[in-house]
Amino acid sequence: MKRFEFSDDMWYNKKNKMKSHIKFFMVCSLSAVCAASVVVGTTVLAVHHNNYSGRGGPDVSGFTSSAAEVIASLAEPQADDLTQYFSSITEDSSSVVSEDRELYYTTYRVKSGDMISRIASNYGVTQDSIISVNSIKSSRTIQPGQLLKIPSMAGIMYTVKETNETIASISEKYEVDAKKCALANGLDIEKLLTPGTSIFITDAKLDRMALAEINGDMFRLPLRASWYLTSRWGWRPDPFGSGRRTYHGGIDMACPQGTSIYAAQVGTVVTAGWSNVYGNYVIISHGKTGYQTLYGHMVSAPFVKKGQVVTTDTIIGRVGSTGQSTGPHLHFTVYKNGRSIDPLNMLPARK
Numbered sequence: 001m002k003r004f005e006f007s008d009d010m011w012y013n014k015k016n017k018m019k020s021h022i023k024f025f026m027v028c029s030l031s032a033v034c035a036a037s038v039v040v041g042t043t044v045l046a047v048h049h050n051n052y053s054g055r056g057g058p059d060v061s062g063f064t065s066s067a068a069e070v071i072a073s074l075a076e077p078q079a080d081d082l083t084q085y086f087s088s089i090t091e092d093s094s095s096v097v098s099e100d101r102e103l104y105y106t107t108y109r110v111k112s113g114d115m116i117s118r119i120a121s122n123y124g125v126t127q128d129s130i131i132s133v134n135s136i137k138s139s140r141t142i143q144p145g146q147l148l149k150i151p152s153m154a155g156i157m158y159t160v161k162e163t164n165e166t167i168a169s170i171s172e173k174y175e176v177d178a179k180k181c182a183l184a185n186g187l188d189i190e191k192l193l194t195p196g197t198s199i200f201i202t203d204a205k206l207d208r209m210a211l212a213e214i215n216g217d218m219f220r221l222p223l224r225a226s227w228y229l230t231s232r233w234g235w236r237p238d239p240f241g242s243g244r245r246t247y248h249g250g251i252d253m254a255c256p257q258g259t260s261i262y263a264a265q266v267g268t269v270v271t272a273g274w275s276n277v278y279g280n281y282v283i284i285s286h287g288k289t290g291y292q293t294l295y296g297h298m299v300s301a302p303f304v305k306k307g308q309v310v311t312t313d314t315i316i317g318r319v320g321s322t323g324q325s326t327g328p329h330l331h332f333t334v335y336k337n338g339r340s341i342d343p344l345n346m347l348p349a350r351k
Contacts (some may be wrong), residue, residue: 056317076342103184103200110146127152128206132156138345139215155202160193173333174204218346220312222332225256233342251331257328259319263310264293272302281324296331297322
């Protein structure tokens with residue numbers, strides 16, 4: 001049997017062929033790795049974009065230049081394939097938020113120093129939205145640690161009152177887009193709503209007076225000069241030394257005698273006269289809001305008369321110490337539907 005021998009040329013050719021195979025294998029492996037990088041990178045970018053686009057998310061500029069170079073060095077995908085891919089991402093991701101979306105809520109824990117207006121600004125909604133959704137009666141009473149529901153869009157909650165109400169009729173009342181409102185609630189525009197049902201009216205706002213009441217801006221300070229608080233609203237020891245606890249229906253604002261007293265809000269004078277308790281005093285009714293204000297212990301007869309319409313620029317009297325008083329001060333009471341409430345919750349915060 002004749003022995004077969006390799007010549008140098010044959011060995012050289014076989015060696016080159018082996019190198020070609022190894023090179024081909026390495027190229028294929030590198031291509032597979034690059035393709036996987038593209039898919040993962042595209043997925044991260046797509047989900048990142050959908051999760052954070054327009055919502056103040058993290059900066060995507062931190063991707064390394066090497067990753068960008070690898071992606072840039074590959075052939076661009078076909079437009080149809082890219083559209084189909086991103087469509088699948090949009091359908092599968094629960095974090096995606098489109099422009100035409102239904103209403104959803106985010107939970108926020110109140111921090112020390114938070115104000116509703118600031119929270120609303122951070123989330124891109126109105127303070128009316130947060131107040132309405134959380135049924136807040138006084139914005140000054142929110143506490144650190146309290147949880148608030150933040151709606152994904154501006155608007156207010158509305159409770160259906162009549163059997164013939166629809167999204168269309170309610171939207172017309174608030175002068176907002178009925179289609180947007182229906183979409184937010186997942187309801188038909190013309191469907192009759194059941195009384196007692198709560199719906200979210202997109203872009204609607206609270207009544208101006210209601211918002212002023214909640215924010216404690218219902219009234220202006222009746223004194224424009226410097227003053228200090230000598231007695232709060234509520235139960236207190238009798239200032240005249242009887243030793244009993246007595247109910248104080250307003251606040252006492254001490255200041256020099258003769259200081260001008262202004263009406264705290266537009267209204268009509270219903271009483272201007274004398275009382276053994278309040279001395280010279282005035283009571284003003286503030287329209288159909290159910291509010292009345294009382295100003296007591298004036299130094300002399302009031303400057304206004306019953307039936308007179310007054311504004312916040314009207315001087316109704318001057319500070320004194322008439323009636324049951326221990327010194328010059330203004331006794332100021334706020335009534336809501338005939339019952340006194342704490343005036344400090346209804347006046348602008350002192351700076």
